[in-house]
Structure formats: structure tokens, C-alpha cells
Amino acid sequence: MYRLNIRLRIETIVTQSHIIVNNRNYHSEKGVYGYRPKIKSHYEISPEYLENRAQYSNFYRLVQAYREHGHKLAKIDPISIEKIPKTLAELNLNRFNLQLNNTVKFRGILYGCQNEEGTVKEALQILNDAYLNHIATEFTHLETEEEREWFAERAEICRNDIINIETKKTIAKLMIESQNFDNFMAKKFIGVKRYGCEGAESMMAFFHELFNLSSNNNVKQIVLSMPHRGRLNLLTGMLKFPAELIFRKLNGQSELPEHLNMTGDVLSHFSTSVDLNFDGKNFLRVSLLYNPSHLEAVNPVSMGKTRSIMQEINEGDYSIHKNARWSDTILNIQVHGDAAFAGQGINQETLSLTRVPHFEIGGTIHMIVNNQLGFTAPPSRTRSSKYCTDLGKSIAAPIIHVNGDEPEDIVKATRIAFDYQRKFRKDIFLDINCYRKWGHNELDDPTFTNPQIYKIINSRKSIPDKYYEFLNKTGILNKEEHDEIIDKHNGQLKNALENMNNYQLQLNYFTHRWKNLKQAQANLTEWDTGIDSNLLHYIIEKSVDIKKNFEIHPKLKKNLIQPRLKKLKDGINLDWSTAESAAFGSLLYQGYNIRLSGQDVGRGTFSQRHAMLIDQSTGEIYIPLNSIVKDQIGQIELANSILSEEAVLGFEYGISINSPMTLAIWEAQFGDFFNGAQIIIDTFITSGETKWMINSGLIMLLPHGYDGAGPEHSSCRIERFLQLTDSKENSPDCDTVNIQIANPTTPAQYFHLLRRQMVRNFRKPLIIISPKTLLRHPLAISTLHEMTTKTLFKNVLTDNKVLDFKSVERVIFVSGKHYYALIEYREMMNIKNIPIIRIESLSPFPLLEINEQIQKYPHAQMYIWSQEEPRNMGAWTFIKPRFENLCGRPIKYCGRDELSTPAVGIGQLHQRQAQEVIKNPFTMR
Structure with a gap:
């Protein structure tokens, strides 16, 4: 002071x-x-x-x-x-x-x-060394005086930091081995893109110092995400990853046991979780996440996983101690490329999460491997800002730039970054300015577009060689020691290459928190998801039980609490939100956690949920479902998110892959909003298990329905998700599909879907085509009995109104809310002999149940698929080949014609089309 x-x-x-x-x-x-x-x-x-x-x-x-x-x-x-x-x-x-x-x-x-005092000349020597040398800092934009003062002090005294001889020799060894690994790979595997570390070997100084500081400062686990470059060097150099597995992969063999029947992934996406020991006492677990080729997409996933771990160990927001806002033992590290960080919009979304309630993780340490190239383009063509890190200023994060030729300065900068994150629990950026020796990859010729830069690169010594020469001159590392490092490392790599075919693949799946789960097996289609009637009564009552002296909104008292209790008493007419509350409450009662995330999910986009209540006088938040029983273990977290899809969905995926005991749900404001998160869907949710054997029980709720809302608020693009499923046309294996896609039409069906997601002994992503108008539709109701013991989700719902099976000549198959429009028309026209069959599960394709329905109507001559979506959308192109190939019956299409947009934006045209798609299934020939 x-x-x-x-x-x-x-x-x-x-x-x-x-x-x-x-x-x-x-x-x-x-x-x-x-x-x-x-x-x-x-x-x-x-x-x-x-x-x-x-x-x-x-x-x-x-x-x-x-x-x-x-x-x-x-x-x-x-x-x-x-x-x-x-x-x-x-x-x-x-x-x-x-x-x-x-x-x-x-x-x-x-x-x-x-x-105490001195001349201006003496002061300039200090200032030049602190700010104009190989470390540059940007911190005057920080939000508080305390942070600015702290950073100024660290920037000005770090020049005096002592790097002991042991650390110097260790980082020299790591860089030499990294360079030698790249040289070995270049000789043994010519023509392979390995995205080596050459030109950025000094990143090893960052990792070594960071791991060492973490281990000695009570950090127990690091969740690390990083792109391709230098990944294999880090894996084999510091994370104990077997080189045999890399060589097997390069030899065309699988990195996964053959009995799993997985596709695997490319070399530069490999992952690991390993325990490191730096002080002989404390183990530091480093989890490097799998990543796709879409750069930066893994960043929010790593944040979600980090927060999920905090929940498991009751740290940070989840701590029982009121003052423990941040976790002391979990640290999130994100490594970026310079052009990708500046250019990918997901980074802005992810940074915007850093201080939002229910997404905070207490600050991330970001390290940017600044290649000074974007693919082959120079910085002037890869961003509009001076630095690639300027996006970090949007959250007032400090930034440290370091010359990649100076590994000791990288160590000093890492110390500042670590200490800042630990003290202020905010994000900080470390920008290591280096280069890529071979351009974008080892097969590239960067001189086409950057001749001047590569004249400099090709004429200079490598970073490890320069640092070795420096240590050699100062008497710290002699030539014999240098050669011994290379010889020993070469011997290890040669042994790994020779033994790669004998390497026994390690089964690292379904261990630790996943040990009671397994990979899905075929034909596991029925799960009793009902609950005891008395318990069901109790949970629904508690879902609207308001604590004393809590001033609830008068409309909610009239339209939510009283109607729900009345319906519960009668045991009938239970609506969508009641069924949802019952499902949530029962899972919480069983000890599961629930996390529901999205924009305004606490009340629901359509003002249907109101699981989060606000005191009208004080603004206090109260969630009745978290007070079902005393000392309740399972908790629901209602995470009202920022206006983001990609980063938030990635965050929730990270939650889901870490904890099988947490039901993670992301709800889109409207179904088509998932468009902004397509990368997460394509590269993680629908393919994560197939590529990496990573399981996820994530649910996506996508409001869908053609109600005259126009092109962008009608369709959740069912066709896209069906295209992404691996449900086969000739042999559907029930629950072994990569993703489940369901279009439930009753609250009870929705209830069972939610519960089934957790009570099964495996996890699969679930896409629920959720309703808009059905939330309050007078016919979209269920009884209490439909959710009690020995009830379950039904893949196909039969038509109990048509009783004369032999008179049936036409059968209509439908999915989703379109069913209600059809039965209303059938009732109005007094049609008695045309059954309407609901397919509630689209993937897995319910072959057995559909065949059962076909067998019920022996004289049926025409089978019709009716949908409200255009012909080139919806489920038609998925249903047709499976129905005809597996069921052996031709099926006709009835719906809107092909369209370039999901829906029309002209009211009269919409009404005309709506009438046609309802009438035509009953009249077409």
C-alpha cells in the first residue's frame, strides 16, 4: 500500500x-x-x-x-x-x-x-530491460488498480528472476529431444504430415515450468486443449505417451482395440491422461483432450470438462464453503495457433463465457504458439489487429509476448502467467513468437508465398541448437552430455519402432467415474423408466413448492402452481413442463445431477418451464427442484447462457464426457439455432465415440414445428441429424447407433426419454425434436399412470381409435406434432378406417415395432409418410429406404414440395400449404 x-x-x-x-x-x-x-x-x-x-x-x-x-x-x-x-x-x-x-x-x-532514487538514465536501463527486451507486456487495460500495480511490479522484477541450472538443463534436454523426435520421424516416415514442433521447440519450456509450478502449488489436475502443432512432441516428450502407438498408426494400424469396431482418427488428434510427478510427492494429472481438425473448437469443451471436474470434487462454485469461489486444484490450459485464434469466431464466444455464472472456471492460461503464418499467409493477411492476442483484451486479460528464441524468458513469463491466474483467477495470454520451419506441414513449400521470411528461417540455427550453444559457452551443458541426450533418445525411439507390432493396446475406457458403464450393445431397447406413484406425486408437488416469504409472480401462482396441483390431484391432463419437472425431480432424487443450459432456460423460451423462480421484491432466485429432500445430493443447475451456440454447446459436451452422473442438456432457443454450433455437432457429438471411444449422454432440445414463423424459426433440420446417424438401411442395430433422434408427441414419452438417458448402463447423445405448440396443446397430455412403475418410452405409438383392422386399406405414418393436425382433421371428416401411426424414435430405426404395426392391418394397400416439412427435408429421405428395404412395403410421400428454405414467410401461402399437407394424406391416390 x-x-x-x-x-x-x-x-x-x-x-x-x-x-x-x-x-x-x-x-x-x-x-x-x-x-x-x-x-x-x-x-x-x-x-x-x-x-x-x-x-x-x-x-x-x-x-x-x-x-x-x-x-x-x-x-x-x-x-x-x-x-x-x-x-x-x-x-x-x-x-x-x-x-x-x-x-x-x-x-x-x-x-x-x-x-531510493537515481538518475533518469539509470531508470531507463531498468525500463528498457523490463519492457523493450525479449518480453513485452500489455496490462494497462486491466480493470483494477490492484491488477495493474501487481503486473507492473512483476514485469519490472522478472528480469531478475533466477533460472537455476537444473531447470536450464531440463528445458535444453526437452527441446533437444523434441528436435530429435522430428528428425527421427522425418527419416523413418518420409512424406508424413506430422505437424512437428520445429521452430517452436521453446514451447517445451512453457509446459515444463507450468507443470512444475502446478505440482508445487496444490494443483492436482490440468485440463489441456491444443491444436496439431507440436502435439506429438509434447505427448512423447513430457506426457509419457508410447511412441510405439504413434509408429503403429503411421504403419496403418489402429490405435483402438479391433473388437471395438471404431474408425479411429488421424495422428495429430491423439490424446492422453497421465500422472506426472515433479517433487517426488505430489502427482499432477494432465488430461490432453482429443481435438478435431477444426482449430479452436476444443476450447469450450475443455472449459466444460474443467467445470464438471470442479463439481465432482465440490470446488469452485460447487464448494460447500461459501468463500471458496474458485477451485484451487483444477487448472484449465488452452494452446492456440496465432491465425486460428484471431480468425475463429468460437474464441470470442468462449472468452465471453469466462465470467458468466455457471460457466466460470476461475481463469484459463492461454498459450499461443505464434507461427506468424496462417496456413501460408503472413500476419498482415490473417488479422486486422496488431497482435493475434488482441481478442483477449475484450475480457481485459493481460498479455505477455515473448521471443521464442529465448526459452529462459519463456520460463519467466510462465511464472507471471501462473501467478496472475492463481491470484486473480482470470484469463491471461502468453504469446510465444516463433516460426514454422516447414510451412503449414512437412510437405509444404512456404517459399511460394513467403520467400523473405523463409530466407531468414533457412539461414538460421534452430532454437534447441542456439540454446545448447549458449549453455555450452557458459559451462552448463557440454558436448558429451548433449550427444548423450540424443543417443539415448534415439535408442528409445528405435526400440519403440522395432516393438510397435508387439505393443499391447491399453484399454483406458470405462474406468474411474465410468467404471459402471459400458459400450452399448445391440437390441437393448427396453428400459423401465417409470417411478413409484407416491414418489411421483411427491416430486411434482415439490416442483412448485415455494418457500415462506417468497413473493412469486402472481401470473405464475395462477397459471403454473395452481393448475399443476389440480392436474396432479386428478391424475390426468399432465402437460409438457409437468412431465419434465417430474423427470428432473426423480433423477435428482436418485442422486444424479442435471445441468440445463441455453438462452433463458430457467423460464423457457416459450415461458413454459419456470424452474427458476424470481422473488418479485428482492430478485432472489429460488429453484424448488433443489429442495426436494433435506440434504439433497443431486442438484439441477439452470445455466442461462450468453447468446452463443457453438461455444455453449461445446461447453456442455465437455460436461457430458467427463461425468456420466450428470444429465447435460442444451436447449436451443429455436430448433434451427443449432446451425451456429454445427462444428461441435459434426466433430464431437455425432462422431466422438466412433473416432475416440469417448462417450457422451448429452441431450439437445431443439424446438421444431411449422407454425407460420417463417424460414428461420420453423425447422430444426431433422434431415441433417438423420444424415449424421449411422443407423443402417439394411441392418439397424438398435442402441448401437452413434446418436439417438426422437420426436416425442406426449409428455409421458418426453418424461421417459429424459430418465432413460441416465438409468441405462451406457451413454449416447440424444437429439430431441422438442415442441413449441405442443407445450400447451390440449391434446398433448398424459396421465400420471403413464409415468409410473413398469412404463417406458415407446419407439412407436399405435392408433387405438381404429379398431376394425380388416377394413383398413391405407395407413399413415407420421412423426412429431404433425400427428395432432392429422387426427383433428380425421375427427372433423369422421374418417374411421385410416390409422395414424406415430414413429417416436427415428434413430435407432424401430424396425420391429413398425413391422408389428404393418402386420395388424392385413388388407392395407397403401402406406403413406406424412410430414409438414418440404420433401427434401424432414425424415422422408431417411424413412423411405429403410421402410421399403427392411419392411418390404412401398411407401408414398405426402407433404410440402421441395423448397430451398425450411418454410415460407408469407402468411396466406403458409396457411394454404398447411391445409394441403393435412388433407392430402387422406385423399391422395
Whole structure:
């Protein structure tokens, strides 16, 4: 505080020095930091005194200028083709009315010096070393004075940090081995894209220091996400990943046991979880996540996994201790490429989550491997900002730029980053400026587009070689030791290459928290998901049980609480939200956690849910479902999210792959909003198990229905999800499909779907085509009996209104809310002999149940698929080949014609089409 008070006083002098002159009395005036007390002066202040005070304030402004602008002159680019300017107007001494020989106060202004005062020349030596050398910092944009002061101090004293000999030799060894690994791969596997580390080997200094600091500061687990570059080097160099497995993959063999029948993934997506030991006592678990080729898509996944771990160990937001806002033992690390970080929109979405309730994880340490290339384009064509890290300023995160040629400075910068994250629990960026020796990959020729840069790269020594020479000159690492590192490492790699065919693949699946689960097996189609009637009554009552002195909105009391209790008493007419509350409450009662995420999910897009109640006087939030029983274990987290789809869905996927005991649900505001998250759906949700044997029980709720809302709010694009399923046309294997797709038409069916997702002994993603109008439709109701013991989700719902089976000549098959429009028309036209069969499960394709329905009507001559979506959308193209190939019956289409948009935007045209798709199934020939 002494330093801070001095600084405040100096700035106040600048704004108020005119007050105390000419031997007069003055009243208080407001300065920058507050009001100055009244001052009575009985003597005139000398000009010399005022001059000295002004000089001190000018010196302070000079120091601040270095802190704000010094990074512009820093020597952070190891391959720069542009000369760094020698001067900068903002740092010109003439701006501050200072001379080199002026004596100024250091104490309270400048850190990292022992003297109370000194000359401006001496101060510039400190400032140049701190801000204009190989480490550049950007921190004057930070939100609080405390953060800015802390960062200034660390930036100015880090130049004096001691890197001990052991650390120097360790990072030299890691870089030498990384380079040797790339050389070995280049010789043994010619023509392979491995996305090696060459040109960025100094990232190993970051990882070593970070892991070491974490291990010695009570961090128990690191969740790490990173792209391709240097991934194999890190895996084999520090994360104990068997080189045999890499060589097997390069030899065309699978990285997964053959009996799993998985497709696997490319080499540069490999993953691991490993326990490291740095101090001989504490184990640090590092989990490197699988990632797709879509750069940066894994970042929100890593955040979701991090938060899920915090919930498991009751840390951070989940701690029983009120003051424990952040987790002390879990740390999230994200590694980025420079062009991808600046260019991919998912990064803005992900950063926007960092301080949002229910998404906070206490800050991420970001490390950017700054290749200074985007594929082959230079920085001037890959971003509009000066630095690739400028997006970090949107959340007021500090940024440290480091020259990749200086591994020891990377160690110093890593210490600052780690300490900042631990102290303030906010995001921080470390930007390592390096280069790519081979362009985008080892088969590329970057000289086509960047001849000048690659002249520099091809004429220089590698980073490991330069650092070895430095250590050799200082007597720390001699040639014999250097050669021994390479010889020993070559021996290990050669042994791995020779033994790759004998390597026994490790079964790392269904262990730890997943040990009671297994991979889905064929024909596991029935699961009793009903619950005891008395318990069901109790849970539904508790779902609207308001605590004392809580002022609920009068409309909710009238339209939610009273109607729900009335329906419960009668045991009939239970609506969608009641069934949902019953499902949620029963799972919570059984000890499962639930996380429902999306925009305004607490009340629901259509004001149907109201699981999160707000006191109308105090604004207090109350969630009745979290108070079903005393000391309730299972909790529901209603995460009202930012206006994001891709990052939020990725976050929820991260939750789901970590904890099989948490029902993770993402609800789109409207069904088609998933479009913004297509990358997460394609590369994680629908393919994660097939590629990586990573299981997920994530549910996506996608409101769907043609109600005249126009092109963008009608369809959840059922056809896209059906196209992504691996449900086969000739042999559907029930529950072994990659994703489940259901279009339930009753609250009870929805109830069972939610419960089934958790009570089964395996996990599969579930896409629920959820309703809009059915939320309050008078016919979309269920009885209490349909949710009690020995009831379950039915893949196909029969038509109990048509009883004369032999008179049936036409059978209509339908899915979803379109069913209600058809039965209303049938009732209006008094049609008695045309059954309407609902297919509730689209994937897996319910072959057995459909065949049972076909057999019921022996004289049927025509089978019709009726849908409200256009012909080139909806389920038609999925249903037709399976129905005809598996059921052996031709089926006709009845619905809207092909369309380029999901729906029309003209009201009259919509009404005409709606009438046609309802009438035609009963009249077409």
C-alpha cells in the first residue's frame, strides 16, 4: 500500500499543484482520485520545490508510458523482416521535460531497484530491460488498480528472476529431444504430415515450468486443449505417451482395440491422461483432450470438462464453503495457433463465457504458439489487429509476448502467467513468437508465398541448437552430455519402432467415474423408466413448492402452481413442463445431477418451464427442484447462457464426457439455432465415440414445428441429424447407433426419454425434436399412470381409435406434432378406417415395432409418410429406404414440395400449404 499511496499522491500533485501558491487559503477541489483537504499556507512555496515535484510527476508519466507503449519496441520477433523502430514518440524524453542526468525518486514508482532514487538514465536501463527486451507486456487495460500495480511490479522484477541450472538443463534436454523426435520421424516416415514442433521447440519450456509450478502449488489436475502443432512432441516428450502407438498408426494400424469396431482418427488428434510427478510427492494429472481438425473448437469443451471436474470434487462454485469461489486444484490450459485464434469466431464466444455464472472456471492460461503464418499467409493477411492476442483484451486479460528464441524468458513469463491466474483467477495470454520451419506441414513449400521470411528461417540455427550453444559457452551443458541426450533418445525411439507390432493396446475406457458403464450393445431397447406413484406425486408437488416469504409472480401462482396441483390431484391432463419437472425431480432424487443450459432456460423460451423462480421484491432466485429432500445430493443447475451456440454447446459436451452422473442438456432457443454450433455437432457429438471411444449422454432440445414463423424459426433440420446417424438401411442395430433422434408427441414419452438417458448402463447423445405448440396443446397430455412403475418410452405409438383392422386399406405414418393436425382433421371428416401411426424414435430405426404395426392391418394397400416439412427435408429421405428395404412395403410421400428454405414467410401461402399437407394424406391416390 505504501507504493500505491505514493503514486496516488504524485498524480494528485499533477492535477492540483496550482492550489497551494500565493499565500492564500483555498477550499477543497476534486482531483483524479478524490477531494483534497483544505490547505492553509502561511508561506510561499519555493519555485525549486515546485520544480522538483513536477519532475517527479513527469518521471511517473514516463514510467507509465513505458508500461503502456513499451511492447511496440520490444525485441519479440525472432525472424522479423521489418526493422524495429529505434524510437517511439510516446517514449521520447522531451515529452516529459526530463534529462538523462535528472535525479528522480524511484521508490513508489519503479520496481525492481534497491535505491531510493537515481538518475533518469539509470531508470531507463531498468525500463528498457523490463519492457523493450525479449518480453513485452500489455496490462494497462486491466480493470483494477490492484491488477495493474501487481503486473507492473512483476514485469519490472522478472528480469531478475533466477533460472537455476537444473531447470536450464531440463528445458535444453526437452527441446533437444523434441528436435530429435522430428528428425527421427522425418527419416523413418518420409512424406508424413506430422505437424512437428520445429521452430517452436521453446514451447517445451512453457509446459515444463507450468507443470512444475502446478505440482508445487496444490494443483492436482490440468485440463489441456491444443491444436496439431507440436502435439506429438509434447505427448512423447513430457506426457509419457508410447511412441510405439504413434509408429503403429503411421504403419496403418489402429490405435483402438479391433473388437471395438471404431474408425479411429488421424495422428495429430491423439490424446492422453497421465500422472506426472515433479517433487517426488505430489502427482499432477494432465488430461490432453482429443481435438478435431477444426482449430479452436476444443476450447469450450475443455472449459466444460474443467467445470464438471470442479463439481465432482465440490470446488469452485460447487464448494460447500461459501468463500471458496474458485477451485484451487483444477487448472484449465488452452494452446492456440496465432491465425486460428484471431480468425475463429468460437474464441470470442468462449472468452465471453469466462465470467458468466455457471460457466466460470476461475481463469484459463492461454498459450499461443505464434507461427506468424496462417496456413501460408503472413500476419498482415490473417488479422486486422496488431497482435493475434488482441481478442483477449475484450475480457481485459493481460498479455505477455515473448521471443521464442529465448526459452529462459519463456520460463519467466510462465511464472507471471501462473501467478496472475492463481491470484486473480482470470484469463491471461502468453504469446510465444516463433516460426514454422516447414510451412503449414512437412510437405509444404512456404517459399511460394513467403520467400523473405523463409530466407531468414533457412539461414538460421534452430532454437534447441542456439540454446545448447549458449549453455555450452557458459559451462552448463557440454558436448558429451548433449550427444548423450540424443543417443539415448534415439535408442528409445528405435526400440519403440522395432516393438510397435508387439505393443499391447491399453484399454483406458470405462474406468474411474465410468467404471459402471459400458459400450452399448445391440437390441437393448427396453428400459423401465417409470417411478413409484407416491414418489411421483411427491416430486411434482415439490416442483412448485415455494418457500415462506417468497413473493412469486402472481401470473405464475395462477397459471403454473395452481393448475399443476389440480392436474396432479386428478391424475390426468399432465402437460409438457409437468412431465419434465417430474423427470428432473426423480433423477435428482436418485442422486444424479442435471445441468440445463441455453438462452433463458430457467423460464423457457416459450415461458413454459419456470424452474427458476424470481422473488418479485428482492430478485432472489429460488429453484424448488433443489429442495426436494433435506440434504439433497443431486442438484439441477439452470445455466442461462450468453447468446452463443457453438461455444455453449461445446461447453456442455465437455460436461457430458467427463461425468456420466450428470444429465447435460442444451436447449436451443429455436430448433434451427443449432446451425451456429454445427462444428461441435459434426466433430464431437455425432462422431466422438466412433473416432475416440469417448462417450457422451448429452441431450439437445431443439424446438421444431411449422407454425407460420417463417424460414428461420420453423425447422430444426431433422434431415441433417438423420444424415449424421449411422443407423443402417439394411441392418439397424438398435442402441448401437452413434446418436439417438426422437420426436416425442406426449409428455409421458418426453418424461421417459429424459430418465432413460441416465438409468441405462451406457451413454449416447440424444437429439430431441422438442415442441413449441405442443407445450400447451390440449391434446398433448398424459396421465400420471403413464409415468409410473413398469412404463417406458415407446419407439412407436399405435392408433387405438381404429379398431376394425380388416377394413383398413391405407395407413399413415407420421412423426412429431404433425400427428395432432392429422387426427383433428380425421375427427372433423369422421374418417374411421385410416390409422395414424406415430414413429417416436427415428434413430435407432424401430424396425420391429413398425413391422408389428404393418402386420395388424392385413388388407392395407397403401402406406403413406406424412410430414409438414418440404420433401427434401424432414425424415422422408431417411424413412423411405429403410421402410421399403427392411419392411418390404412401398411407401408414398405426402407433404410440402421441395423448397430451398425450411418454410415460407408469407402468411396466406403458409396457411394454404398447411391445409394441403393435412388433407392430402387422406385423399391422395
